[in-house]
Amino acid sequence: MKTRILFVCLGNICRSPAAEGILKAMVEDKGLQDDFHIDSAGIGSWHVGDLPDSRMRRHGALRGYDFSSRARQVTSADFSRFDLIIVMDDENYYDIKRFSTHPADMMKVHRINEYFIRYQGRPDVPDPYYGGDSDFKLALDLLEDACQGIINNVMTK
Numbered sequence: 001m002k003t004r005i006l007f008v009c010l011g012n013i014c015r016s017p018a019a020e021g022i023l024k025a026m027v028e029d030k031g032l033q034d035d036f037h038i039d040s041a042g043i044g045s046w047h048v049g050d051l052p053d054s055r056m057r058r059h060g061a062l063r064g065y066d067f068s069s070r071a072r073q074v075t076s077a078d079f080s081r082f083d084l085i086i087v088m089d090d091e092n093y094y095d096i097k098r099f100s101t102h103p104a105d106m107m108k109v110h111r112i113n114e115y116f117i118r119y120q121g122r123p124d125v126p127d128p129y130y131g132g133d134s135d136f137k138l139a140l141d142l143l144e145d146a147c148q149g150i151i152n153n154v155m156t157k
């Protein structure tokens with residue numbers, strides 16, 4: 001059975017579409033695409049339908065990724081459509097609660113720092129939206145590390 005993973009951030013144009021693109025690329029690289037269904041969504045609706053932020057697309061392309069998913073907002077149905085919902089920071093964790101309709105829903109929600117390997121001890125993937133190049137690079141470093149941790153975690157279950 002596929003493990004269905006949803007990445008969630010605030011706008012669904014920087015961190016979570018990058019996480020989606022990175023995990024998809026890593027999974028394909030390892031020939032594991034039949035074991036995963038991967039998507040992303042945002043807490044807010046401001047950017048629904050948009051491509052990822054051009055800065056994130058550019059930094060992703062420099063590492064060989066094509067981030068081209070369209071932004072959408074989280075829905076209550078996502079709690080039944082996905083096995084694992086991975087949020088980028090504490091604010092996302094608290095915000096996503098208002099989309100949950102069953103007490104068990106939040107058991108599917110995990111903070112991305114649970115999957116860090118080299119970056120173990122860091123609290124989150126900080127929002128790069130109001131930052132510069134170094135913030136986008138750091139977000140990608142953290143997301144690449146976490147995606148490797150997610151694959152390790154899923155494949156050893």
Ligand code: 4NP
Pocket residue numbers: 009010011012013014015016046127128129
């Ligand atoms: P993201 O970054 O949550 O990583 O997609 C943001 C993108 C847009 C906004 C905030 C964060 N915004 O306020 O529009």
